[in-house]
Amino acid sequence: MASIEVTELRKAYAGRTVVDGVSFTVERGEIFGILGTNGAGKTTTVECLQGLRTPDSGTVSVLGLDPARDAAELRRRVGTQLQDARLPEKLRVREALELFATFYPHPADIEDLLRRLGLEEHRDAGFGTLSGGLKQRLSIALALVGDPEIAILDELTTGLDPHARRDTWKLVEGVRDAGVTVVLVTHFMDEAQRLCDRVAILDAGCVVATGSPAELLATTDKSTLDDAFVTLTGRD
Template sequence: MTVIDVTDLRKGYAGRTVLDGVSFSVEAGEIFGILGPNGAGKTTTVECVEGLRRPDGGSVRVLGLDPFTDGRALREQVGVQLQHTQLPENIKVWEALDLYASFYARPRDWRGLLEEWGLADKRDARFGKLSGGQRQRLFIALALVGDPRVAFLDELTTGLDPQARRVTWELVKRIRDNGVTVVLVSHFMDEVEELCDRVAVLDQGRVVALDTPAGLVGGEQRMRFTLMAGDSVPGLDGLPGVTGVTRTGDRVVVTGRGDFAPAVTAHLARHRVTVSDLRIDRRTLDDAFAALTGRSFTN
């Protein structure tokens, strides 16, 4: 089932084009990534989808509703975590959850969310006293308190330390496992690779690619190793997925697609060949972005 359908979305500010015909659709139950460098139009895209901004052109449907004309009905069913949003310094964690729960017709029990998001011992702490990771967990809990069918998470882990990012990633997977469709906006390649089922790559207001992370990385991978002097390995080029074998002295480079690497190592073992310096050069989303846009992806 299609949850979000965006067609030819256009938006400009003061004569500057920010979105230049963005189209994508999000299916129920997936974590859909919107990836791109700063200024690519990611936040503007989700703001149009959330109904915070009116597009200049194109159409947006979320759960079959128009974010502008059916805004209120839609907002009952979506949860949002916005970039650069704060709460009042002196509001307590439970008060914020209790308050946001009161905005929805059928909210979740916020006490359960406190437990679920590891905030139970911070129940009476004021927002101003929370750490970055705790604030982020509170924002996610607030986005979920209305029991949404779709959650929008914008630059969720910016400013978090590596460990807090890992923890947050696990939590995002849990949201999806609970049946909520997640739209994740990020400028972190590793985050998108780790979490997303599919990714729309935005650059200069256009979708330059839309695929699974593996599909985007796609293409050929290279496996290199060094043979013991005088050894030889016949039959490597006949293995499934292998597209080429070159040997320079004792150095061997095998190129291939998909899961060719295990086949190669199994083949080596079968022939009782010992190799050293085994390396697999995996293409990353960074490489894919550079290939798509001709520019490097700089955070």
């Protein structure tokens, strides 16, 4: 059963089209990647999923809800880790989780989240003292504190060192194993290969390919991927 269905989604700003006829489905319980370079339309697409942007045309269904019409209900069922999220420097880890938990009618157990995300020893640390990897752990915890059915993770590992990236990947796999559907926005091909069951590759606001990472690498025309996503594959 599909958790998310997007059909012919379009969005423009000041006459410039940034999402142009995007269509895809996300099945319940999978990690679905939205892959593309900066400016490909990834963030605008997920903002439409969250009800933060209203599409110009097309349809979006998330857990059977219309994000534009049912935003309040959707916020209770979908957790989000936003790109470049910031918290007050002195806000402690546990305080942040307790604050976010008040936004939901049936929040997750905070002690369990601290344990699962490896934050127990850092519960009293201020946000400003955390390393990049620990900040991302906290971001994931905040996305899960509402006990969501879907978690949207946007550019989760940008700026992290290789060790922190691998640790974060394990956490994402643990989120999926706990029964949460994950939408992962990334511009790293290796990340998509490691984590995603299926991906949609965006270029200039359009979906140019969908499928499992293995299928795309095996069947998609090489020149199409190279021309549109040279930075994704690490080639110049």
